Amino acid sequence: MKNRELFFLGIADMSGMILMTAIIFHYQNYYINTLFVGNSYAYLLGFLVPTISLFIGAFAYPISGYFSDRLSTRFGRRRPFFFLAIPGGISFGLVSMPMFVQIGINFSNNFLSGYIFILTFYILFVSCWRFVQCPFLALFVDVTKPEEQIKASIFLNMCDIAGTLIGIGIPLILDLSIIKGYLTPIFGYYNAIEFSGYLFGLIYIISFILAFFFGPKEDIELLKKNKNKNTKDDNFLKALKEILTIPALRNYIISAFFYVFCFNIAIYYLMPYLNSLGLSSSDIIIYAIPLFLAIIILFFVFSKISKSWGKIKTFRISLLWGAVGTPFLLVIGVTNIGPLSIMDQLVILFIILSGSIVGMLIFQYAILMDLGKLVPLKESTFVGVYSSIIVFSQPLSTFALSFLTQYLNPINIWIWNGNLGYASIGIVMGIGFLISYFFMKKVNYETQTAPENSENPENPKNSENSNNLNHNIDEQFKSKIDNLTNNKSPIKHIKKLDYPRLCGTPGEKNGVNYITSVLDSVDFHYKIEEFPVPKSSKFKKILLPLLVIVWGIISLYNVFFISGTFELIIAIIILIVPLSLIIILVFLNKLFKFILKGYYLKIKKLEKKLQFDRTRSINIKFGKNIIADYSPQKPKGHIIFTAHHDSISLLIGNMKLLTVLGAISIVSLFIYSIAYFLHYLFIVLNIPINLFGQFPVLFIIILLSFLIPISILLTIRAFRSNKSHGSIDDMTGTSILLELSKIIKEINPPFKITLAFFSGEELGLLGSGFHYYNNSDLYNDTTLISVDMIGEISPLSIVKSVSPILPAKMDQSLNELFSCIADKLGIKLKKIKFLYPGSDFAHWLLNNKSTTWIINPSKYIHTPKDVPNNVNIELLNNCLKLITGFLLEKTKD
Numbered sequence: 054m055k056n057r058e059l060f061f062l063g064i065a066d067m068s069g070m071i072l073m074t075a076i077i078f079h080y081q082n083y084y085i086n087t088l089f090v091g092n093s094y095a096y097l098l099g100f101l102v103p104t105i106s107l108f109i110g111a112f113a114y115p116i117s118g119y120f121s122d123r124l125s126t127r128f129g130r131r132r133p134f135f136f137l138a139i140p141g142g143i144s145f146g147l148v149s150m151p152m153f154v155q156i157g158i159n160f161s162n163n164f165l166s167g168y169i170f171i172l173t174f175y176i177l178f179v180s181c182w183r184f185v186q187c188p189f190l191a192l193f194v195d196v197t198k199p200e201e202q203i204k205a206s207i208f209l210n211m212c213d214i215a216g217t218l219i220g221i222g223i224p225l226i227l228d229l230s231i232i233k234g235y236l237t238p239i240f241g242y243y244n245a246i247e248f249s250g251y252l253f254g255l256i257y258i259i260s261f262i263l264a265f266f267f268g269p270k271e272d273i274e275l276l277k278k279n280k281n282k283n284t285k286d287d288n289f290l291k292a293l294k295e296i297l298t299i300p301a302l303r304n305y306i307i308s309a310f311f312y313v314f315c316f317n318i319a320i321y322y323l324m325p326y327l328n329s330l331g332l333s334s335s336d337i338i339i340y341a342i343p344l345f346l347a348i349i350i351l352f353f354v355f356s357k358i359s360k361s362w363g364k365i366k367t368f369r370i371s372l373l374w375g376a377v378g379t380p381f382l383l384v385i386g387v388t389n390i391g392p393l394s395i396m397d398q399l400v401i402l403f404i405i406l407s408g409s410i411v412g413m414l415i416f417q418y419a420i421l422m423d424l425g426k427l428v429p430l431k432e433s434t435f436v437g438v439y440s441s442i443i444v445f446s447q448p449l450s451t452f453a454l455s456f457l458t459q460y461l462n463p464i465n466i467w468i469w470n471g472n473l474g475y476a477s478i479g480i481v482m483g484i485g486f487l488i489s490y491f492f493m494k495k496v497n498y499e500t501q502t503a504p505e506n507s508e509n510p511e512n513p514k515n516s517e518n519s520n521n522l523n524h525n526i527d528e529q530f531k532s533k534i535d536n537l538t539n540n541k542s543p544i545k546h547i548k549k550l551d552y553p554r555l556c557g558t559p560g561e562k563n564g565v566n567y568i569t570s571v572l573d574s575v576d577f578h579y580k581i582e583e584f585p586v587p588k589s590s591k592f593k594k595i596l597l598p599l600l601v602i603v604w605g606i607i608s609l610y611n612v613f614f615i616s617g618t619f620e621l622i623i624a625i626i627i628l629i630v631p632l633s634l635i636i637i638l639v640f641l642n643k644l645f646k647f648i649l650k651g652y653y654l655k656i657k658k659l660e661k662k663l664q665f666d667r668t669r670s671i672n673i674k675f676g677k678n679i680i681a682d683y684s685p686q687k688p689k690g691h692i693i694f695t696a697h698h699d700s701i702s703l704l705i706g707n708m709k710l711l712t713v714l715g716a717i718s719i720v721s722l723f724i725y726s727i728a729y730f731l732h733y734l735f736i737v738l739n740i741p742i743n744l745f746g747q748f749p750v751l752f753i754i755i756l757l758s759f760l761i762p763i764s765i766l767l768t769i770r771a772f773r774s775n776k777s778h779g780s781i782d783d784m785t786g787t788s789i790l791l792e793l794s795k796i797i798k799e800i801n802p803p804f805k806i807t808l809a810f811f812s813g814e815e816l817g818l819l820g821s822g823f824h825y826y827n828n829s830d831l832y833n834d835t836t837l838i839s840v841d842m843i844g845e846i847s848p849l850s851i852v853k854s855v856s857p858i859l860p861a862k863m864d865q866s867l868n869e870l871f872s873c874i875a876d877k878l879g880i881k882l883k884k885i886k887f888l889y890p891g892s893d894f895a896h897w898l899l900n901n902k903s904t905t906w907i908i909n910p911s912k913y914i915h916t917p918k919d920v921p922n923n924v925n926i927e928l929l930n931n932c933l934k935l936i937t938g939f940l941l942e943k944t945k946d
Contacts (some may be wrong), residue, residue, distance in 0.1 A: 058269040063195070064206050064266035065135075067216035068257040069186060072145050072178075074220025075253055076103070077317075080148065083246045088150060088160075088167070090404020096539030098168065100455030102175055106558045110179035114187050115438050118322045121188040125562050129271030131188040131195065138261035142254035147174045164285070185261065196269040206416070214348070224249045231740055242546035297438070301496055306439050308492035310412040312372060312409070314446035317377070317408060318454060318478060346755070351411040353716055364416045364423075369493050375486035379406055380479045409486060411497050412891055420496075428623045446634045453481060487531035527877040533941065534878060534934050537796050546571070547780050548921050550787075555775035555812040556699040556820075557586045557674025564698050565677045568791065568810055572681050577794045577808075578683035584823040585663060585676045586813060587655045590817055598767040604630055608729065609753065612745045624733045631726035641856045645890050646899040648663040653822040676812035678820045683797050688805040693837040694793065694936070695821065695893045696786030697814035700779025703915040704769040711769075714762035721758035728752060757834030773815070780921045782914040783814070786840035789933050811893045815843075821893035829900070836867065838939075845934050848881035852906040855887045855898070864903040872903070875940040878930050907932060 085099035092098060115135060124130045147154065150171050154160075160167040197205045226232060228245035297303050358366040462475035549567055554560040565581070572579050604627065611623045637644055663673065667912050676699070732744045745752050778784075790808045795807055813819030822855060825832070843849070851871055854860035868884065875882035887906070891900055898904040913919045 055269070056706045057267065058196075059205060059208055061260075061268040062189075063212040065138075065189065065260045065268070067219075068253075068260035069182060069189075069212045069252050070216025071184065072257055072386065073225060074217045075249060076145075076148065076178075078221050079224045079249075083149065087246075088171075088182045088689055092164070095795075096458050097455050100458075102168075102172055104452050104455070104741050105172060106179045107174040109176050110183050113180045113183040118191065118438065121191060122134070127261045128265075131192040131271065133187040134185055134794045135261045135265045137184045140180055141185060142258035144174045144178035144254075145257065146254035148178055149244075149247045150245050151250075152179055152244065160912040179446060179815060192271070192544070193238070193267065196272060205457075209880060213291040214352070220253070223252070229740065232701070233737055241397070243596070246366045247944065251568060258706035259492050284415055297352040299427055302439075303663065304492050304495040305420065305424060306442050307488045308440065308496065310317035310374075310446050311485045311489035311492070314450050315375060315445045315482045315489070316410060317446060317450035318482055318485075319410065344878035348411055349720055349724065351408055352672055355412055355416075358415070360482070364420055365493070368412055368416040368420065369595040370488060371416075372410050372486050374412070375406065375409030379482040379486060413504060418718055426584070428526045429591075454478070457481075475804075498888050500590060502727075514742060526879040529939070530877050530941075531879065534938050536822060537799060537937050538792075538930065538934050541792040541795065541933060543785070543792050543933055544921065544924060544926050547784045547924055548697075548793050550784050551780060551921055553702075553775045553777060554698060554700045554779055556676040556816055558775055560775070561677065561699055561812060565679060565812075568679055568698060568779055568787065570677070571791045572794060575795050575796070577681050577683065579679055582678040582680060582820075582824060582827075584813070584820065585674050586676050586816065587652070587659055588673075594772065598764045598878050599765070601763055602760055605756050606669050609756060612729075612732065613749070613816060620735070620928045624729070628726065628730060631722060634722070639858045641889060642861045642899055644857065645895060649818055649895060650826070651823050652817050652819055654835070656819065656823055672733055676820050678812055678824050680824065681751040681808040681810070682793075682805065683802075684805040684865040685803055690801065690804040690943075691807070691832075691835040692804060693807040693809060693832075693897075694790055694839065695789050695809045695811060695837060695839045697783045697811045697820070697893060698779075698787045699812045699815055699820075700775075700777045700782065700784075700919070701815035701915060702774045702776035703916065704772055704774075709767065714766055718759050718762035718766070721755050722763075725752065725759060727756045728755070776917050777915055777919045778917075778921075778925055779919055781844055781911050781919050783840075783928055785843040785924060785932075789840055789936065790841070792933055793936060793940075796940070800940055800944060802940055804943065809893070814893055818893055818895055822896055825896035825900075832897065832902060835897070835903075836864070837869075837894055837897045838936070839892050839906045839908075840902070840932065840936070841892035841894075841906065841908045842914065843907070843925065843928050844912060845913065845923055845928070847928060848883050849875070849928060849931055849935065850885045850907070850909050851882045851886050853884045854891045855906075857888050860886070861890065861897070863897055863905045867905045871939060873934060874942060875935060876940055878931075878935075880935060882935070907935075 074591055081099050081103065084102060085095045089095040089098055111677055121130050123133060124133065126133055148171060150160070154170060155167065158166045158170065166914070193205065193209070224245050225235075227248055233245070236248070297306075320599060355367055355371065358370075362370075456475055457474035462478055464473050546567075550564050552560050552563070554564045569579060569581070606625070608627045611627060612618055659673070679698075728744055734740075735742045735744070787810055790810065794808060809821070809823065809824065811818075811820035813823075814821065839852055851868055852863055853865070853868055854862045887908070892906060892908070894904050894906050909925075912920075913923045
């Protein structure tokens with residue numbers, strides 16, 4: 054699935070979440086305290102609207118799923134259902150019972166008619182929403198490849214979170230008195246819920262129309278081939294029976310029923326309870342900030358943990374978290390007891406509860422995608438059965454809430470005067486999470502298959518952590534590669550170069566002598582390029598960390614000690630920094646190109662100075678590139694293999710720690726900047742909300758969470774040393790190229806091959822930049838393969854694009870060729886993304902040349918532990934086989 058297609062599906066999903074969040078968080082409260090106010094059964098009637106609607110709408114899921122699997126149109130099986138978003142969006146706009154309807158039915162004197170009106174359109178909205186949602190989720194299962202599941206699931210959940218925030222926040226913002234003051238003269242009568250209903254319904258309709266036209270398309274030809282293949286003698290009950298006889302599916306559905314039940318209770322009861330405390334919209338916005346911060350951090354933590362423990366295990370932990378933590382909901386029934394206010398207690402409670410909610414948001418769709426593969430051609434039926442069963446938990450949860458709040462809250466027992474119903478919710482949720490946890494323990498879809506009598510067109514086994522490959526290994530091709538590589542030993546070069554080789558040091562000189570001696574032994578022609586290495590002052594190294602710290606101090610000083618116009622001017626200047634970072638992330642590749650070209654110009658400027666003053670060379674370090682060429686008489690093309698032979702050490706070399714520090718700093722800066730912007734926006738709009746005044750300690754902690762990690766990262770990059778032996782980074786790449794020089798001589802391919810051993814890579818891609826810009830005319834029609842470290846962490850990885858926002862893509866045809874070769878050899882090859890163009894290939898890629906990058910993660914690089922004993926020899930040899938196979942395939946062409 055293309056990123057553009059995933060984007061439009063995500064926006065559609067977000068629009069659906071906006072509607073459901075708004076209706077859950079605001080509409081019941083709106084009915085109880087506005088439309089139904091004065092009725093003695095207001096609570097019960099308010100919760101009966103969703104209870105009845107959700108119960109009736111639950112049957113829409115399996116029906117739509119069943120017919121979606123059997124639908125045959127030129128638009129596919131799933132997308133035609135998207136147009137049901139139109140009546141769904143219109144119905145949502147009427148669920149609030151707008152003023153013109155109230156006048157038309159004389160609602161003030163005819164309560165029953167109004168109640169029937171709301172119930173009718175609520176049922177219609179829920180039914181349409183579910184008729185759309187089931188094929189929508191099935192489309193995700195259809196078009197998402199296994200290697201894309203985590204990315205697709207995370208993006209989908211991020212859209213869900215964004216939709217949740219919009220669904221909660223927009224009605225609250227529209228309900229602020231200052232907003233009402235602006236909009237009432239424009240629209241005359243103004244109601245925040247009614248206005249939100251029109252707006253959200255329109256967004257929902259537009260987003261699904263866009264998803265229909267610009268989202269992913271199904272493979273129509275494949276659908277025609279598989280038409281009736283697995284459904285010809287099937288009916289709904291038979292399909293239902295088949296799905297429920299697979300243990301993994303059955304246990305997951307039961308587990309999901311209970312965790313969705315708990316989730317619904319948590320969000321349905323929140324707004325009525327907050328309203329019972331007498332909180333205003335501005336109060337809720339303020340208290341939502343620490344909760345939002347906790348959710349973002351938990352989202353990141355769970356995503357990281359799942360990569361090591363797997364989706365199922367991490368999800369079980371989040372459910373157990375809920376089972377243990379939610380009984381603390383009893384705290385919300387305690388009024389004026391202990392040092393904390395009732396709202397402080399509530400915030401702490403929801404931070405505890407958010408662990409389970411975030412776990413559900415992250416893993417629900419990813420696991421659903423896995424399980425859908427167990428019933429090929431019946432994915433939508435499974436999604437429909439799954440969805441219909443779990444949504445029965447929604448009316449059950451609303452009924453439980455209506456019963457508990459209607460009949461238990463009036464009972465005055467001990468400290469729960471008027472809050473016994475709310476307090477008892479904690480026990481109910483704790484039991485629900487515990488049941489869900491026990492059934493999730495039985496979900497083991499790694500070994501599950503569909504029943505044997507199913508005519509499955511593909512292997513239904515799906516393992517989350519399995520390393521078994523279903524490749525068709527070409528034994529003849531593999532044997533040929535083995536014959537070429539079995540007597541080759543990349544590790545012996547790594548052992549020979551087991552010493553530090555910082556650019557411009559005696560160690561690097563010794564490394565160059567060894568590399569050239571190997572090339573001499575196989576009669577491989579080469580030349581040495583020498584370039585001066587520019588110095589950087591110590592002051593410049595610490596300048597950026599100092600500026601970041603000064604920025605943070607001034608920002609806080611501005612909030613607490615400066616007022617008036619000058620305060621706003623400084624605030625604008627402060628906000629330029631995060632805005633600039635966003636611009637930098639968007640245009641990161643262009644910035645890299647500019648910086649790298651600047652390094653080259655510095656080298657050329659230094660060369661000119663040395664021409665006129667030879668005495669300068671005494672204090673100047675020189676790096677050395679080795680450019681080795683093989684060229685037949687009439688070459689059919691030009692292929693370049695690159696690696697670097699220099700090494701470097703950082704003050705902190707733990708890559709996982711650096712990744713965590715980077716993530717913490719980015720998230721903290723984002724939250725701090727948003728809060729900073731809102732703080733001054735409220736001041737400009739005269740909204741009586743003082744964010745920093747309410748939570749001074751919290752925002753100081755958030756700022757320090759940015760300043761400390763980013764200062765560490767900038768400092769350790771500035772102060773580097775010559776301790777690491779660079780056995781992994783990048784003597785692995787260099788050793789592969791040295792052995793490749795022997796293989797090239799044996800194959801004698803019909804194209805020119807350059808083996809480029811660059812220096813100064815660790816100092817800013819200096820050597821490769823010097824070579825590229827001095828010889829750019831030679832690289833108009835070339836293919837470059839960069840081998841920058843084969844780290845010890847399996848499997849082999851090949852990069853498909855770099856940069857966080859606007860990626861520069863590697864040559865996809867080149868990557869597919871490598872994937873095909875890996876399949877033939879039975880080698881696992883993973884396609885990954887990288888955040889920045891961080892190796893010698895960057896000069897070629899950023900100048901639009903055909904490029905790819907082989908790189909594996911490592912936890913030892915840039916440390917004294919980067920030694921031969923920590924090299925993954927199997928990965929090293931597999932990489933040599935992969936590149937050898939590439940040469941053979943190109944030679945065959």
